[in-house]
Amino acid sequence: MTIYGDYSRARIGWFFGLSGWQLGTLTVAVLPVAVAVSRSAWASAGLFLVLWALLAVVVAVPVRGRSVTGWLAATLATAAGGLMGWTRFRARATRGAVRDPAQADLPGVLTSIEVHEGPPYGPTYRRVALVQNHAARTWALTAAVVHPGLGLAEASERDGYGRGLSQLLDVQVKTELVSEVILQVRTVPEDGAERADWMARHRQPGAPAAARVINDTLAATLTAASVRTESFVTIVVPESRLSKVAKEYGGGVSGRARALHAVAAETESHLRAAVGASSVEWLTSAELATACRTGFAPGDRASLVEALAAHAAGDQVNTEVPWSMAGPSGADPAPRHYSHDAWNSVSSTLKLPVKGAAIGALAPILSTQQDGERRALMVCYPIVPAGQAARRSTNSEFAADLGEELNARARRKVSTRSRDEVDKVRRIESKLARGNSLTEPYAVATVTVPKTVSAAEAGRRLDAAIRRCGFAPMRLDLAQDVSFAATVVPLGVSLTRRSG
Numbered sequence: 001m002t003i004y005g006d007y008s009r010a011r012i013g014w015f016f017g018l019s020g021w022q023l024g025t026l027t028v029a030v031l032p033v034a035v036a037v038s039r040s041a042w043a044s045a046g047l048f049l050v051l052w053a054l055l056a057v058v059v060a061v062p063v064r065g066r067s068v069t070g071w072l073a074a075t076l077a078t079a080a081g082g083l084m085g086w087t088r089f090r091a092r093a094t095r096g097a098v099r100d101p102a103q104a105d106l107p108g109v110l111t112s113i114e115v116h117e118g119p120p121y122g123p124t125y126r127r128v129a130l131v132q133n134h135a136a137r138t139w140a141l142t143a144a145v146v147h148p149g150l151g152l153a154e155a156s157e158r159d160g161y162g163r164g165l166s167q168l169l170d171v172q173v174k175t176e177l178v179s180e181v182i183l184q185v186r187t188v189p190e191d192g193a194e195r196a197d198w199m200a201r202h203r204q205p206g207a208p209a210a211a212r213v214i215n216d217t218l219a220a221t222l223t224a225a226s227v228r229t230e231s232f233v234t235i236v237v238p239e240s241r242l243s244k245v246a247k248e249y250g251g252g253v254s255g256r257a258r259a260l261h262a263v264a265a266e267t268e269s270h271l272r273a274a275v276g277a278s279s280v281e282w283l284t285s286a287e288l289a290t291a292c293r294t295g296f297a298p299g300d301r302a303s304l305v306e307a308l309a310a311h312a313a314g315d316q317v318n319t320e321v322p323w324s325m326a327g328p329s330g331a332d333p334a335p336r337h338y339s340h341d342a343w344n345s346v347s348s349t350l351k352l353p354v355k356g357a358a359i360g361a362l363a364p365i366l367s368t369q370q371d372g373e374r375r376a377l378m379v380c381y382p383i384v385p386a387g388q389a390a391r392r393s394t395n396s397e398f399a400a401d402l403g404e405e406l407n408a409r410a411r412r413k414v415s416t417r418s419r420d421e422v423d424k425v426r427r428i429e430s431k432l433a434r435g436n437s438l439t440e441p442y443a444v445a446t447v448t449v450p451k452t453v454s455a456a457e458a459g460r461r462l463d464a465a466i467r468r469c470g471f472a473p474m475r476l477d478l479a480q481d482v483s484f485a486a487t488v489v490p491l492g493v494s495l496t497r498r499s500g
C-alpha cells in the first residue's frame with residue numbers, strides 16, 4: 001500500500017523555525033535591549049526584555065493554528081458582528097418579503113452567490129447551473145458523482161485512483177483556468193423514502209400476511225443499518241481568467257458558460273477514466289437548489305422524494321425547490337458551532353500526519369454514530385500555477401539552505417523534524433522539475449445533528465473519528481459558518497479566501 005507523505009509546510013523558517021518577517025520583527029525589537037545594556041541601564045534593559053518576550057509570544061507562538069493577534073482580531077470582529085446583528089440570518093420567505101423566487105437567499109459567505117441557468121450542454125442538452133460568487137469574483141460548476149468506493153478495491157486499484165487524481169490536477173494546471181477543485185462527500189442515515197414508495201406501488205392487496213411481515217421487518221432493519229452517500233465535485237474558475245477566454249465565445253454569461261463547459265468536459269473525462277467514477281452528472285439549477293436545501297436541512301429529503309413520487313404518479317405536485325427557499329429559514333453562528341433551522345453543525349479541520357497517509361484513510365470520518373446524524377467531508381485542492389509553483393519551490397529551497405547555513409554557523413543541532421522538512425522541500429522541487437503540479441490541499445469535516453442532541457458531544461465524536469484515521473483535529477472556532485458552507489453546500493466556497 002502506498003503511503004503519501006510528500007507534503008511540506010508552505011514556508012520553511014529561516015532560523016529556529018521563524019519566517020523572514022518574524023525574524024526581522026524580533027531582531028528590530030531587541031535593539032532597545034542591546035542599547036540599554038551598552039549604557040548599563042539594567043532596569044530599562046529588564047523592562048525592554050519583558051516587552052520583547054511579550055512581543056515574541058504575540059508574533060511567533062501559534063495558538064491552535066493562529067497567532068495571538070489573529071485570535072484577538074477574530075474575536076473582536078465576531079463580537080462586533082453579534083452586537084450589531086450582522087451575523088443573524090432570517091430568510092426573506094419567513095417575513096413574506098420574497099420578490100423573485102429564482103433569487104438565492106442564503107446566509108453568511110453565501111450571500112453574494114448568484115446562480116445562472118446555462119445554455120444546453122452535452123448530448124442530453126442539460127442546462128447546467130453556473131454559480132457566480134460576486135464577492136470572491138469566481139465562477140463554479142458542480143457535478144454529482146457516483147464512485148464505486150475503496151472498500152473492496154485492491155492496493156493496485158487504489159494506487160491507480162491516486163495516480164488518476166494526480167493526473168486530474170496536472171490537467172487543471174495546464175488549462176490555466178481552474179483555481180480550485182473541491183471534493184465533497186455527505187453521508188446521512190437512510191430515511192427509506194425510496195423503498196417505502198416502491199413498496200406502496202408494488203404491494204398487492206391479496207399478498208400473504210407472512211410476506212408482508214417479512215418485507216416490513218426487512219425494510220425497518222435495513223433502513224436502520226443503511227447509510228446514504230452523496231458526492232460532489234466542484235471546479236472553481238476566477239473571473240480574471242475566465243473573462244479573457246469568454247471573449248472568444250462571444251462574451252457575457254453565455255460565453256462564460258461555453259468556456260466552463262469545455263473545462264467541465266475535460267474534467268469529466270478524467271473523472272470517469274482515471275479516477276474511476278461510474279457516473280458524472282453536472283447539476284442543473286433545480287438540482288443544485290435541492291442539494292443546498294438538503295445540506296441545510298437533511299430531514300427535508302424524505303418529503304422531496306415523496307413529492308417526486310407523487311409527480312411521477314400524475315399528481316400536480318411541485319417537485320422543485322426555489323432558490324428563495326434553498327437556504328435555512330434562520331441561522332445563527334456561535335463560536336464553536338453553527339445553528340441553522342432545527343440543526344447544529346460542528347466543523348474541524350484535519351492536520352496532515354507526519355508519517356503520511358494512505359488512500360481511503362478518511363473513511364471512518366464519514367461513519368455516522370447516531371440516528372439523525374450527518375457527516376460531511378470536504379477536500380479542497382487549490383491549484384498553484386506553474387510559474388508561481390516554481391517560484392515558491394525555489395524560495396523554499398533557498399530558505400532551507402539558508403536555515404541550514406545559519407544553524408551550522410550557530411552550531412545548533414538540527415532536529416530530525418527539521419531535516420525531514422528540508423528533505424521534503426528538495427523532493428518536491430525535484431518533482432516539479434519533472435513536470436508534476438503543485439497544490440496546497442486541505443480537508444474539513446462537519447457533523448450535523450438535530451438540536452435535541454448536544455452539539456458539543458457530536459463535535460467530540462467527530463474529533464475522535466478524525467483521530468482514528470491518524471489525523472489531528474482542530475476545531476475551527478469563530479469560523480463555523482464559513483466551514484459549514486465550504487463543507488456541506490456545493491457552491492464552490494472554500495477557506496482559501498482568495499479573490500479572482
